[in-house]
Amino acid sequence: MPSATKSLMSRNQWSIETNTAGERSLLERDMAFSIQGNSNAPCVMSVRRAEGIWLEDSDGRRVADLYGNNAHHIGYRHPVLVAALHRQLDQLTLAPRGLTSETSIELGETLARMWGDPNAKVGLTPSGGDANDAAICVAKAATNRYKTISFYDSFHGRNAGTLSVGGGYNDRRMLGPVMPGTLKVPPPWRHGDEHLGLDEEDYARHSLNAMRTVFEYERDIAAVVAETIRNYAHVPPDWFWGEVRALCDEYGTLMVMDEIATGLGKTGQLFNHERFGFRPDVTTVGKALGGAAMPVAGMIINPDLDLPQESDIGYVTHEKNAMSARAALTTLQIMETAALADRSKSLGQIARVRLDEVASRHASVREVRSAGLMLTLDFRNPSFTRGQAEAFAEASFRACVEGGVLPVFPHAGSITFSMPLVISEEDLSDSIEVIDKSLAVAETH
Numbered sequence: 103m104p105s106a107t108k109s110l111m112s113r114n115q116w117s118i119e120t121n122t123a124g125e126r127s128l129l130e131r132d133m134a135f136s137i138q139g140n141s142n143a144p145c146v147m148s149v150r151r152a153e154g155i156w157l158e159d160s161d162g163r164r165v166a167d168l169y170g171n172n173a174h175h176i177g178y179r180h181p182v183l184v185a186a187l188h189r190q191l192d193q194l195t196l197a198p199r200g201l202t203s204e205t206s207i208e209l210g211e212t213l214a215r216m217w218g219d220p221n222a223k224v225g226l227t228p229s230g231g232d233a234n235d236a237a238i239c240v241a242k243a244a245t246n247r248y249k250t251i252s253f254y255d256s257f258h259g260r261n262a263g264t265l266s267v268g269g270g271y272n273d274r275r276m277l278g279p280v281m282p283g284t285l286k287v288p289p290p291w292r293h294g295d296e297h298l299g300l301d302e303e304d305y306a307r308h309s310l311n312a313m314r315t316v317f318e319y320e321r322d323i324a325a326v327v328a329e330t331i332r333n334y335a336h337v338p339p340d341w342f343w344g345e346v347r348a349l350c351d352e353y354g355t356l357m358v359m360d361e362i363a364t365g366l367g368k369t370g371q372l373f374n375h376e377r378f379g380f381r382p383d384v385t386t387v388g389k390a391l392g393g394a395a396m397p398v399a400g401m402i403i404n405p406d407l408d409l410p411q412e413s414d415i416g417y418v419t420h421e422k423n424a425m426s427a428r429a430a431l432t433t434l435q436i437m438e439t440a441a442l443a444d445r446s447k448s449l450g451q452i453a454r455v456r457l458d459e460v461a462s463r464h465a466s467v468r469e470v471r472s473a474g475l476m477l478t479l480d481f482r483n484p485s486f487t488r489g490q491a492e493a494f495a496e497a498s499f500r501a502c503v504e505g506g507v508l509p510v511f512p513h514a515g516s517i518t519f520s521m522p523l524v525i526s527e528e529d530l531s532d533s534i535e536v537i538d539k540s541l542a543v544a545e546t547h
């Protein structure tokens with residue numbers, strides 16, 4: 103068993119030591135002006151060019167991007183998207199408030215059709231957090247209630263409203279009181295108390311029971327706000343969402359399902375509710391919707407909801423930005439034509455078999471989790487303290503980057519690979535070899 107106890111140099115120091123003078127200078131200039139947050143700093147590389155699954159830094163060094171912040175399902179600069187955006191740029195960029203364009207209309211119609219209800223309402227926003235914030239407002243207005251139930255250890259964005267429903271301590275600390283009525287229950291996934299030895303079924307049952315208690319004592323809940331499949335490949339048991347749906351129906355509560363990180367095919371289906379066989383009231387999408395080119399997100403709303411006409415919910419300046427709409431529409435067309443959600447499922451199975459083999463060679467891996475092309479190696483091992491698991495995840499992450507593969511930044515003692523849905527089998531295979539070697543490197547620390 104690797105010790106993983108030696109303290110690693112800081113990520114900043116590592117960046118300085120492993121980058122060339124040119125790269126270092128860019129990273130330092132970035133650091134001088136950027137707000138340095140927990141999850142966005144220090145940057146590990148600059149990007150001069152990107153194409154397909156590849157990022158290239160200022161020295162021309164190429165890295166396979168298995169992170170993309172879940173925004174690169176169709177890869178970078180997909181040629182069909184680039185051509186469509188050029189044409190759009192030559193014609194129309196923004197339809198300002200109170201006006202519309204056929205591009206935005208077609209996007210709304212397409213999202214509604216794909217969601218399974220051609221009459222669904224669609225609201226478009228520049229970011230996922232905005233879409234979630236608006237979706238919470240929709241739920242409040244439609245139910246005339248204000249309380250929400252969401253999960254500890256969840257994330258829904260950095261707006262004041264979404265930070266209030268999000269369940270991460272680090273996201274909310276130092277920001278004072280949250281929005282009133284934002285109630286939290288334990289999530290249905292493992293979240294730090296692995297020493298209890300609970301399995302996923304136990305976690306989900308515990309979560310559901312806690313939710314039932316909140317319903318019984320609070321009653322007038324506007325919405326359950328949750329990720330159908332949590333980032334980092336946390337998939338609840340098949341029965342979970344059906345039971346939540348039944349509870350919501352009993353109490354007149356809406357289900358607002360956030361599919362911003364794990365939706366649009368990443369985990370093997372276009373909308374994750376399809377996998378669990380329930381109907382949400384509102385689904386939010388974002389990130390990959392813009393084809394790794396434009397910032398666009400949206401909410402898709404059950405048309406039967408009683409939305410007050412006089413409210414201004416969901417309106418933002420760039421609601422009908424034609425460049426964003428073109429990016430989203432073309433991305434969805436690319437995904438549909440190439441059946442990328444199915445590809446994610448089948449290629450994900452191949453990747454899973456390979457990663458299981460890797461895990462069998464490394465005692466440091468506690469478990470492999472996966473859903474489509476999102477795959478996680480979890481190092482929260484009984485023989486590691488939490489700090490050791492986190493240090494091991496960081497060491498593996500750095501070894502991967504040095505080996506030419508960029509994973510998702512480490513989270514809670516694990517590393518995740520969010521593979522673009524267009525990755526070739528060869529690149530996938532080569533990447534897994536790098537991952538295998540990287541674990542061996544981390545074990546020498």
Ligand SMILES: Cc1ncc(COP(=O)(O)O)c(C=O)c1O
Binds near residue numbers: 260
């Ligand atoms: C599940 C989930 N919801 C919402 C958001 C917020 O999206 P954005 O950063 O586009 O506001 C994120 C971003 O990471 C996310 O992972």
